[in-house]
Amino acid sequence: MTDRAEELRGNLEQVQERIEKACQAAGRARDEVTLVAITKTFPVSDVRALADLGITDVGENREQELKVKAPDCPDLTWHFVGQLQSKKSRSVAKYASVVHSVDRPSLVDALSKAAVAEEKSLRCLIQVSLAAYGSADAATGASRGGVEPSDVLALAAAIAGADGLEIGGVMAVAPLGSDAGDAFAGLREVASRLRSEHPGADWISAGMTGDLEAAIQHGATHVRLGRALLGTRTPLG
Template sequence: MTDPQRAGELSERLSAVRQRIDQAVQASGRTDKPQLIVVTKYFPASDLRILAALGVTDMGESRDQEAAVKAQELADLGVRWHFIGQLQSNKARSVVCYAHAVHSVDRVPLVAALGKALANRRTAPAPDADSTDPATSLACFVQVDLSTGDSRAATISGHQRGGAAPSDVVDLGRLVDATEGLSLAGVMAVAPLGRDPSVAFGELAKISATLSREFPAATGISAGMSGDLEAAVAAGATHLRIGSQVLGERPPLR
């Protein structure tokens, strides 16, 4: 049963975020609008059902053990699931069962694991009636580590977020493109701690341009969170990953 008070709260929060995005798009002079991915990790399935009723079509999760359960429980919603967190290769088999896209592809072994998992799923026996159909393609964003100098030092000291070096992005993209079942969607990054997000996302846009010169379809730029979405939109982000501004503070972990 839907909690009317929570539904009203989420409606107001979502409307405010959509307004921020519209204003950022207008301020940037863009004519296209980036895709909103609501980051739903740690929040209950009841909240996700409310969001779907409010028109949210894309949801982001960063823990496979949580995402897999939600995807199965909420299969009737028809939303697209985006895996946005650091992904261990041994979780690839599970993630390809529900994910529309993985935004954190940052190393060769992970590309191989995703390709193998997807191939195995396509050739597996027909799923049970209660299961989702096997995925035929998985969109992959190459995650880029934009940290330098002080921000890199902060990352090393305990804030590791993953990501390939900018100089490795094209080679990793080639590997994704050459792996059957994987589709190279573009690049992804998190603004490093201590760096101006406008500068960081500007660098990401240049990396994206380099990648798309070789792979014209890989124009996606997954960037921007609750605190820096305006900078991401100005830099050309095509996908925004927004969590707390829509859902509020994370509930206590159990």
């Protein structure tokens, strides 16, 4: 095993231990939480190494990286987790199985056309702004993206009625400067309201390296981890 593979193995062991402890503290089974490795800026060799270590779900923030890495590792489940321009929908639909960042009706339309063209079903999560929760000011929170909680059900209906798409649940990032627990508690309420109308929309994508424990405490089914697994990123040019 190479030095890098050993480094990734050690990081993964630490992450898995954190997730296990968080699940125990929350009274949840470990298999209720899926780890999505976010490989933004890291090479496809790292993706292969993580796959060899048992990682099955990988996420990318940028379409440019997704379309390069996904064909090299087609057996993995690829998640797109970044802000998405409608014009990039066809490429994302070609390579990803899940889009975590659906935040507007025009993107629903673009993804629907792309999924139909690719002859596949695309699982869509609604990105929710949590600016209203916690102590962060609204401007700071809004900068992290997402629709207002009051608009989630309308967007979910658009997804559910679109060809080639299925409504999978919600995604969010805790607002900067807020208490992550308060923010994720709010997201859990939004997710509950969504499930009341769309029972199959049971995914809650929340939690990153710094706040995965709070996310799991409040019902996260998918945690998105980059730095804890792969180390400090090289800034994109």
